[in-house]
Amino acid sequence: MSNQLELRHLKYFLAVAEELHFRRAAERLYISQPGLSRQIKQMEDDLGVTLFERHNRKVVLTKAGAYLKKELKLTLKSLDQTLEHAKLLNDGKKGDLKLGYVGSAMQQIIPNLLLDFEEEHPNVVFSLKELDNETQIQELLSFDFDLGFVRLERVPIGLEIKPILKESFCLVLPNTHKMDFENIKDLSKLKDESFILFDPKYSASYYEKVMQIFDDSGFAPIVSHNTIHAGSIYKLVENGFGISIVPKSLAITNNNNIKFIELKKIKQKTTLSVVWNKNNRNPILKDFLGLIK
Numbered sequence: 001m002s003n004q005l006e007l008r009h010l011k012y013f014l015a016v017a018e019e020l021h022f023r024r025a026a027e028r029l030y031i032s033q034p035g036l037s038r039q040i041k042q043m044e045d046d047l048g049v050t051l052f053e054r055h056n057r058k059v060v061l062t063k064a065g066a067y068l069k070k071e072l073k074l075t076l077k078s079l080d081q082t083l084e085h086a087k088l089l090n091d092g093k094k095g096d097l098k099l100g101y102v103g104s105a106m107q108q109i110i111p112n113l114l115l116d117f118e119e120e121h122p123n124v125v126f127s128l129k130e131l132d133n134e135t136q137i138q139e140l141l142s143f144d145f146d147l148g149f150v151r152l153e154r155v156p157i158g159l160e161i162k163p164i165l166k167e168s169f170c171l172v173l174p175n176t177h178k179m180d181f182e183n184i185k186d187l188s189k190l191k192d193e194s195f196i197l198f199d200p201k202y203s204a205s206y207y208e209k210v211m212q213i214f215d216d217s218g219f220a221p222i223v224s225h226n227t228i229h230a231g232s233i234y235k236l237v238e239n240g241f242g243i244s245i246v247p248k249s250l251a252i253t254n255n256n257n258i259k260f261i262e263l264k265k266i267k268q269k270t271t272l273s274v275v276w277n278k279n280n281r282n283p284i285l286k287d288f289l290g291l292i293k
Contacts, residue, residue: 007041008196009073017069020059062203077143095284096125098145100136101232103248105149105272117291124284140277146285151206153273165272170251171261172237172244185265186217194224194242202228210245213268234258
């Protein structure tokens with residue numbers, strides 16, 4: 001590689017590779033289009049590689065360009081994280097950990113883990129964001145997050161998954177509902193009820209497992225509402241819009257208008273797992289995984 005190739009060239013290249021349009025990339029970079037074209041041509045000359053096929057109305061990545069785009073995104077992301085970590089150290093922090101999670105993980109699992117971790121590792125900055133399963137996976141693959149808490153059976157190559165909690169499902173009913181016992185073997189008595197369920201887009205694999213409960217009970221549920229928040233489910237149940245099924249970890253005790261019945265006799269269980277990118281070099285992640293393991 002030529003000594004004249006600089007970091008700015010790499011950022012210029014990525015902008016064009018992502019936009020596939022020199023004018024839009026130039027506007028994004030706040031430089032002139034002719035200037036950007038010259039910088040990319042200089043980069044290609046220095047490398048001795050053609051990165052783009054230029055046509056009258058479009059730009060297409062070559063095989064070499066597509067490869068470079070993929071690798072540079074990861075390299076620059078790692079560089080950004082390294083510089084961010086250095087700044088945290090300068091500010092007296094040991095580092096940071098970015099976590100994604102599905103809502104049920106925040107009830108007990110994550111707070112307890114953070115408290116235990118902080119006892120041995122003070123001065124760590126935590127960033128937490130509630131996200132659906134698929135978004136967490138994408139954030140982990142792109143190294144934007146360090147750790148995810150998901151309800152998935154499998155993850156893409158490059159990620160590691162470890163189950164940390166296997167639990168029953170619970171019915172969520174208005175407190176006045178006539179059903180008031182546990183050890184239910186099937187839900188056939190509820191076939192005429194309206195159900196409020198987590199949106200399948202939030203977790204397709206979780207939704208499918210809930211559907212298996214209905215399959216085993218011999219009926220297709222009447223789904224009146226889909227939502228992504230447990231709080232919305234409880235409000236809808238409380239106000240008579242239907243009943244629901246949630247993981248046991250989402251059962252709450254501070255709402256006297258709803259009740260939970262654990263489905264102990266039903267074979268379906270739901271598993272909460274932690275997921276991380278095995279190529280993640282954040283030293284804080286290694287320490288955190290040590291606590292989980």
